[in-house]
Amino acid sequence: MARPPGPLLPAALLLLLLLLLAAAAGPGRPCGPAGLSWDTVLGRPGANVTLTCREGGPANVTVSWRVEEQGMAAGGGRSRRLAEGNTLFLRQLRYEDSGRYGCYAGGRPLRSLRLLVEDPPETPRVSCYRRSHDKDVLCEWPLRVKPSPGTRAMLWVKQRFVAENATEQRCRYFSKARKFVCRVKVPPGADDTKPLVVSTCVNNGAGGSAGEDRIITLSSVLKPDPPLNVTVEALEKAPQRLRVNWSYPSSWDPRFYWLRFQVRYRPEPAQTFMEVDQVTTTWLDIHDAWRGTRHVVQVRAQEEFGHGAWSEWSREAVGTPWTDPRDLTSEMGPFSSQFPMEDGTYGVTLPPELFGEDAADGAGAAIVEASTRSIASPYTFLVAGGSLLLGIALFVGIVVRYRQTWRTGRRQGAKPEGEGQHMLVPLGPPSPPLSETPLLLSPGPSAPGALHVTNLDYFFSGQ
Template sequence: MFCCPGPPLPAALPLLLLLVASSAPGRPCGPAEPPETPRVSCYRRSHNKDVLCEWPLRVKPSPGTRAMLWVKQRFAAENATEQWCRYFSKARKFVCRVKVPPGADDTKPLVVSTCVNNGAGGSAGEDRIITLSSILKPDPPLNVTVEALEKAPQQLRVNWSYPSSWDPRFYWLRFQVRYRPEPAQTFTEVDQVMTTWLDIRDALRGTRHVVQVRAQEEFGHGVWSEWSRVAVGTPWTDPGDLTSEMGPFSSQFPVDDGAYGVTLPPELFGDRAAEGAGGAVVKASARSVASPYTFLVAGGSLLLGIALFVGIMVRYRQTWQTGRQRGAKPEGEGQHVLVPLSPPGPPLSETPLLSPSGPLAPRTLHVTNLDYFFSGQ
């Protein structure tokens, strides 16, 4: 363990302190308190960066406080590297920068020792054993944005970029994304993300989400970075849904081309309306707002209904005519129609049975009225 003792006090300094304490009543007398014991932690922002060791303080150190840090290889007899540490008042911590020589082995253990002293004494911290690979701690990702995906009401796309201290041409990072809807307090985490973007597929509709990203060395060496700044985003919402929700009286009144007279109670319009109307009933006309898709669907349904009605009527008419033709008997069915064999002749009373006498040829019979033989008389 290394320690740096404070400088010896001059012989006349106690008398001087006594005089100052007596001339300033109300100020506590006595020497300054010894410095706090350092509890150092070291990290490295990338493979090509120096090692930073720091420790916080509960109270501001007294003027003249000095801090030093030593680094050496474990189980090695060579001398340690000595570094002075600087105090940052805003962060209220000491920070020491350790140079890493090029080509240093990231797996060899190193011993880190610290010591702080002031006029009242000194204190040394416990030795820390580290390796260059185990103290890798990248900076948080930058430019985290959340955007909605069109026609995807339950999805969000998160984009980010590498920190400026990490060169992705030689070494990569893996990322972890966490998100939650604003009413909730529990985050959902997604691990092993090797790209600089991620699609969230289980977002809540119409709800703003909080998203953060952190990084670690691609093979898991070292520790995770701090979480990035908060980014927010809301999934895509159909503009038609917004119009129907925001339209006046869209869910209370039917859709029609004309205006409806709606009787509203006077208290909805406040005391001024009640006084101006003198207690009379106030009438308001509301015309419901509908999207063009509603009219297209209604028109298509109407045309389809008319076409079906015409088709049913034509089919019914054809069926009715066919049944009528089958039910009627053809003309003359069930009756015997007499068809004359020859045109009717004169009455028998007017036709002589025998032709007038005259010279006849021998053995020749002349019959002039053949209807006689076929009449059955």
């Protein structure tokens, strides 16, 4: 009966563990200084350097130094003559001092040296992002100072826990943005959830620097571009509302994947923003805007399910809520008031105590008078004129009537002398005097408390 190979099981587990650690260690590319030739002298910017033609050369020979102009091949272009002597001292080196220096004796070249003025590269701090699901991954890092012309940057990408060769990408430096950018090709149908290991290396003749490995997934590095065409419009007859519109960035195709948005706004006197989240449309109505105040609005976007990071904020857009054209408060100042007129328009009155003596007598009175004249209606003048004419006509009629009555009474009172007087003869029996006529007559029994008034002459007589 054969025994199971006990010692082989731990060895297999150990081998598997080593393979996993090797795969997890990342691309692990060497990142040292670029190889320099034996005749290259390295100098740092701002430092001093001494070039020597020959060690222990003859003292009776005159040695002169020349430097080739930049852009010329060695020995094939123009050269500029420098100082004489077996050694050449250069102070306060610059990048422009890089080149090939040669020493000559009697026109015969003795030695040629290549001077390289460079700083060691900065350590890269890489960040990766992807503009949409169908775009490549871009990895970049900024630089504090401009790199030397001989600086190179490389990037390696491979799947984590998989023993396969890493893909190598050359990075490009953008001088305006002052950063290196590397493009990582994403094959079609790649799994967005599988982890990837990203390594970087920057080197030149002065040294090399490796960045820290980054573990990413294609979904976690999603970062859309900011929304475009952000506009702010006023809504008619809505003094506290604003309509904000925007559009998808050109790098994102909304036919297959959507975005969600976040809007922030503030009135210009304020310093803090108010935010509205979970906006799935490309427009938003703001309901709490300040009346008559200009507002600043910005929008940013993120993948609809929250994968990845938010985009940068869009450019600022400004807008002011709708204002009633008849509202003259903002034009006349906070101390003005309005009152409705008969024709539906509005006039403006200003209290005289708000102005000085000069203003009340001068400019203030002129403003009120101008406003009153501008809003006066011809209908008012017609009514006033008609009333005046009617009053005059009535007055004239009363005067004429009174004059006719006065003339008639005068004519009856002045009778000619000698004319006989005729006495009035009563046709009926004489009536008793007013004092003997009872005021109340009781022809029959009446209810107690009843009052019958039968002689109204009592109330109209002068007695």
